[in-house]
Every structure is written in C-alpha cells, then in structure tokens.
Amino acid sequence: MSLLFEPLALRGVTARNRTMVSPMCMYSAQDGVANDYHLVHLGRFALGGAGVVMVEATGVAPEGRISHADLGLWNDEQGAALAQVAAFLTAYGAVPGIQLAHAGRKASCQAAWQGGSPLTADDAATGEEPWQVVGPSAVAAGPGWPEPRELSTDEVAASVQSWADAARRAVQAGFRVIDLHGGHGYLLHSFQSPISNQRTDRYGGSVENRQRYPLEVVRAVRAAIGDDVALFYRVSATDGIEGGLTVEDSVAFAKELAVAGVDLIDVSSGGVSQDRSIDTRVRRGFAFHADLSRAIRDGSGLPVATVGLIVDPHQAEALLVDGDADLIALGREMLENSQWPHHARRALAGDHEGWHQQVGWALDLRAKGMARLAEQGETPMSRFASPSR
Ligand SMILES: Cc1cc2nc3c(=O)[nH]c(=O)nc-3n(C[C@H](O)[C@H](O)[C@H](O)COP(=O)(O)O)c2cc1C
Known part of the structure; x- marks a missing residue:
C-alpha cells in the first residue's frame, strides 16, 4: 500500500492521507471577509481528496495583510464567513486548516497578479491606499520598499494577543489545524532573522531574543486552541544570504518550537530580502525544499511537511518513503489539478477509494x-x- 494514502494523526486530528493544499493567497476578499469564491476554490480541494486543505495567509490584524484583498480573522464577521468554508471541507473529508499571518514590513502591497509591489500613490488613486508598515527595526525589505515603523517593546508584547485571538476564532469556526506563517520575510520571520531584526531590547540581539516573539506567539496560540487542535509552523529554513538564518539555525529553532507546542514544521525558504541584486533563492528544482525538510526532520525529531514543485504521485510517495517528509504540500499543482490526490490514488493504488x-x-x-x-x-x-x- 502507498504511504501517501496512509492517514496522518497529530493530536486529536487525523488526515485521511498525507497530501496538503499549501496555503495560497487569492487576493479575493473584501475587508478580510471570505466569500463564495473562497468556498468554491477551497471546496474543490476537499472534493479532490486532499488530506489537509490550508486556507491562505489570513491576517491577524488589518495592517498585517499583504494586500487589501487578503483574508483576515480579527473580527467575528470574518470568523463566521470562514466557518462556512471549514464546514464544507469537513463535510467532504478534508481536515480544514488555516494559515495565520502578519506580513510586517512586507504588508501594503498589490495583488500578485498586479505585480505584488508595495502600494504607492498611483495605487491610492485607484482606491488602494498604502498604509504604514511595521517591523522589528526600521529596515526596509529592499530597494523601493517602505521603511517600517519600529514596534516598541510594549507593542511587540501586546501584539501577541492578536495571534491568540485569531487562533481562537479559527477554532470556533471549525478549523482543526492552525499554521503560523513564520517564513517568507513576514513579521515572525523578520523578528527571527538578524537581517531584519536590529533591535537592542529583549526582542533583538541574541538568538534567544530574536526567537522570543515567535515563541511567545506559539505559546499564546497553543493556550488559545487547546490540546486537541494541531499546530503547524511554516519556517523559512534558510535566508540564503550572508549573515542570515541557516538550516542549522532552523533545526535549533524547530526544537524550541516543539517545546512551545508546535506539532509539525512546514518547511519553506527565503523572503527576508527583496533586493533583486542578491540571489537568495533555493534552486527551483523538483521537490526543492526536500533537503531542508529532511534536515529539520532528522535534526529536530518533529514531523515536517515539504513543499516546492512536487507534481508526480511517485515523486510524492518516494519523498515519504525516503524520510524527506511526513506530509506532502502541493501549491501550484493543486491549482492545475484540484483532483490531484484522486489521480495519485489511482496511480499508486489503482482504485477510486476516497472519491x-x-x-x-x-x-x-x-x-x-x-x-x-x-x-x-x-x-x-x-x-x-x-x-x-
Ligand atoms: C498563488 C500563490 C499564493 C501563495 N500564497 C502563499 C501564502 O498565502 N502563504 C504561504 O506560506 N505561501 C504561499 N505561497 C507559496 C506556496 O504555499 C508554496 O510554498 C509554493 O508555491 C511552492 O510550492 P508549489 O511548487 O507546489 O507551488 C503561494 C504560492 C502561490 C503560487
């Protein structure tokens, strides 16, 4: 039998197989509220047989959205709309998950298909007002990016609550997996990385201090969601830049995350620098994060998800059998073919079980x-x- 189609159990949550729809922003919400588009777009992945369907990066605060059209979870109206999505996913056998996010100094941007650049006065003229971005230090993400306002020590400590509140709303809405977006140069990652964090208070400087904010968020979220719900954490396993985070740092961090209540590390990379003159990206080969996910899995003992150009059922199966990952996350391949898990089932087990x-x-x-x-x-x-x- 295929390992890809063995259930995965974490805490009180069991996924029917080891496929996950990777979180993907669709830039289609208004005031952070999900609508019919999100229901149908995400619902098709449950019908397609995915084990876990992860809702896109969802802002824990209005200023933490990447764009005006991101989902949010800072009020109950947003929670009620997402509850419909969670109910549909559950009814068709998928575990409903949601990625909670704060874009930090990379907030206030256009939708990806408009270029994904920081909003400017030109965008304001078409109704897309830029807003003041915030971060650990007044260091822009790259040339042409806005200088963030440095959060005060008290503001950093106080903002932990917004993550816990959003997580509580997510669980009330029926989500069974919470994925904290700790990668891609967004707020949590920007505290962790020495490239973006140049603070001198208790949230900056030493490794322990740079990890303090992410770990406070994890502990507060774990306390808010109880023991039954699974908690994932998406890391950028390497910054790919001189003086930035390395995979060894990520292994050490994963151990701390485990102690704080994380159940699975969702392994991605990069994003801390938007300077296009520096090549920070992991080479985009097939399964391009597999070496990193394997290193974190071996080094921390935690289950991991791997993501990045996984397109073939036999490739996915081999990644699991070889010990590169415990869960296979698919992004663009699911957009290409939302029934991918069903086709994989046919290819690996020769039947239509689960359709x-x-x-x-x-x-x-x-x-x-x-x-x-x-x-x-x-x-x-x-x-x-x-x-x-
Ligand atoms: C349209 C689109 C939106 C994305 N939005 C998010 C997001 O909200 N959160 C996140 O962590 N990654 C996001 N990503 C990255 C994906 O989750 C995934 O890691 C990446 O696409 C590599 O996997 P793939 O080769 O299977 O697509 C996005 C990617 C795409 C293509």
Whole structure:
C-alpha cells in the first residue's frame, strides 16, 4: 500500500492521507471577509481528496495583510464567513486548516497578479491606499520598499494577543489545524532573522531574543486552541544570504518550537530580502525544499511537511518513503489539478477509494468499461484509423 494514502494523526486530528493544499493567497476578499469564491476554490480541494486543505495567509490584524484583498480573522464577521468554508471541507473529508499571518514590513502591497509591489500613490488613486508598515527595526525589505515603523517593546508584547485571538476564532469556526506563517520575510520571520531584526531590547540581539516573539506567539496560540487542535509552523529554513538564518539555525529553532507546542514544521525558504541584486533563492528544482525538510526532520525529531514543485504521485510517495517528509504540500499543482490526490490514488493504488460518492461509483464503472475496450485493442483514436472511413 502507498504511504501517501496512509492517514496522518497529530493530536486529536487525523488526515485521511498525507497530501496538503499549501496555503495560497487569492487576493479575493473584501475587508478580510471570505466569500463564495473562497468556498468554491477551497471546496474543490476537499472534493479532490486532499488530506489537509490550508486556507491562505489570513491576517491577524488589518495592517498585517499583504494586500487589501487578503483574508483576515480579527473580527467575528470574518470568523463566521470562514466557518462556512471549514464546514464544507469537513463535510467532504478534508481536515480544514488555516494559515495565520502578519506580513510586517512586507504588508501594503498589490495583488500578485498586479505585480505584488508595495502600494504607492498611483495605487491610492485607484482606491488602494498604502498604509504604514511595521517591523522589528526600521529596515526596509529592499530597494523601493517602505521603511517600517519600529514596534516598541510594549507593542511587540501586546501584539501577541492578536495571534491568540485569531487562533481562537479559527477554532470556533471549525478549523482543526492552525499554521503560523513564520517564513517568507513576514513579521515572525523578520523578528527571527538578524537581517531584519536590529533591535537592542529583549526582542533583538541574541538568538534567544530574536526567537522570543515567535515563541511567545506559539505559546499564546497553543493556550488559545487547546490540546486537541494541531499546530503547524511554516519556517523559512534558510535566508540564503550572508549573515542570515541557516538550516542549522532552523533545526535549533524547530526544537524550541516543539517545546512551545508546535506539532509539525512546514518547511519553506527565503523572503527576508527583496533586493533583486542578491540571489537568495533555493534552486527551483523538483521537490526543492526536500533537503531542508529532511534536515529539520532528522535534526529536530518533529514531523515536517515539504513543499516546492512536487507534481508526480511517485515523486510524492518516494519523498515519504525516503524520510524527506511526513506530509506532502502541493501549491501550484493543486491549482492545475484540484483532483490531484484522486489521480495519485489511482496511480499508486489503482482504485477510486476516497472519491466522493456522487462521482466515485461512475468513474469505477467507466474504468472497468475502458479496461474492456483496451483488452479488445480499442483506443480513443481507433475510429479515425479505420480503413472504412
Ligand atoms: C498563488 C500563490 C499564493 C501563495 N500564497 C502563499 C501564502 O498565502 N502563504 C504561504 O506560506 N505561501 C504561499 N505561497 C507559496 C506556496 O504555499 C508554496 O510554498 C509554493 O508555491 C511552492 O510550492 P508549489 O511548487 O507546489 O507551488 C503561494 C504560492 C502561490 C503560487
């Protein structure tokens, strides 16, 4: 049997298989509130057989959104809209997860398809007002990026509560996995990385001080969600830049995250610098984070998810069998084919188990019929090869 289709149990949560839809911003919300688009877009992944469906980066505070059109979870109206998404995902067998995020100094941007650049006065003219971004230090993410306002020590400590409040709303809405966005140069990562954190108070300087804010957030979120809900943490396992975080730092950090209540490390990379003259990116080969996820898994003992150009069922299976990861996260491949887990099931186990009952029976019958045709040597093109035409 295939490992990809073995359930994964973490705390009180069991995913039906080891596929996860990676969080992906769709820039389609208004005032942070989910709508029919989010329900249908995310719902199709549950129908497609995913084990965990992770809702996109969802702002814990208005100023923590990447764009005006991000989802948010700082009020109850937003919670109620997301509850419909969680209910649908649950009804069709997926574990509903949500990524909580604060974009920090990389907030106040255009939607990705508009370029993803920081908002300017030109955008304000079309109704997309820029806003003041915040961060650990007054260090811009790169040339052309806004200088963040440095948060005071008291503001940093006080902001922990917004993560706990959003996490509590998420659980009330029915989510069973919370993924804290600790990567890609956003607020938590920007505190952790010496590239963006040049503070001299208790939230900056030593490794312990730079980890303080992320770990305070993790502990507060764990206390808010109780023992039953699974807590993931997305790391940028390496900054890819001289003087930045390395995979060794990430292994050590993962051990601290485990003590603070994290159940799984969701391994990504990069994002701390937007300076295009420096090449910080991990090479985008197939399964491009597998070496990093394996290092964190081996070094910390925690389960990990790996993500990055995973496109083939046999590739996904081999990553699990080889010990590179415990969970396979797919982003763009799921956008390409939201039924990927079902197709993977057919490729690895040769059946339609897990397809929802409205369609599984029909596909089973059709597969048997097509197998008979194949035995008789008939292909979809036979008709056109017939000499009688
Ligand atoms: C449209 C789009 C939106 C994304 N939004 C997020 C996000 O909200 N949070 C996050 O952690 N990563 C985000 N990512 C990164 C993906 O989760 C994933 O890590 C990346 O696309 C690599 O995986 P893939 O090759 O399977 O797509 C986004 C990627 C895409 C393509």
